[in-house]
Amino acid sequence: MQNIIPNLWFDGIAKEAAEYYLSVFKDGKIINTTYYPLTEAEGLAEFQKEFAGKVLTVEFQILGMRFIGINAGPEFKFNESVSFMIPCKDQEEIDYYWNTLTANGGEESVCGWLKDKYGLSWQVCPENWEELTKKPGAFKRMMGMKKLIIAEF
Numbered sequence: 007m008q009n010i011i012p013n014l015w016f017d018g019i020a021k022e023a024a025e026y027y028l029s030v031f032k033d034g035k036i037i038n039t040t041y042y043p044l045t046e047a048e049g050l051a052e053f054q055k056e057f058a059g060k061v062l063t064v065e066f067q068i069l070g071m072r073f074i075g076i077n078a079g080p081e082f083k084f085n086e087s088v089s090f091m092i093p094c095k096d097q098e099e100i101d102y103y104w105n106t107l108t109a110n111g112g113e114e115s116v117c118g119w120l121k122d123k124y125g126l127s128w129q130v131c132p133e134n135w136e137e138l139t140k141k142p143g144a145f146k147r148m149m150g151m152k153k154l155i156i157a158e159f
Contacts, residue, residue, distance in 0.1 A: 013074045015082045020075030023124050024064040030106050031068035038065040089119060089127035097156050103130045104153045118154040132156050
């Protein structure tokens with residue numbers, strides 16, 4: 007059982023984002039969806055009326071890890087201070103995740119980091135990156151890469 011579940015804040019697109027992640031990570035699934043109440047009597051606050059009956063949370067799982075996407079408004083955005091690492095078995099897997107997550111509005115960064123089209127940061131790395139970076143000059147080469155190329159370590 008996973009004891010800590012990342013909660014990802016979205017502005018009305020949590021279900022869309024969860025479905026996107028399920029398309030990227032082929033082993034994923036939706037676990038649960040909750041909805042905002044319809045009325046104040048059911049717990050809806052006055053300021054939440056625009057959300058009545060709409061998706062509140064979507065709990066989903068990718069690569070064996072659970073996440074919750076919450077629709078909570080435009081107040082907060084993702085930034086690079088939190089990212090999720092994808093340890094990849096080979097260059098083909100690195101290329102797949104890199105190309106898929108940077109497509110349609112994603113952004114490349116450096117050292118295997120990227121933002122997907124929702125602004126969520128990912129690190130797409132070889133699963134043995136710690137070993138690779140111990141090679142002479144490897145860290146410097148890695149710092150000069152965007153997408154990590156295993157053969158260049």
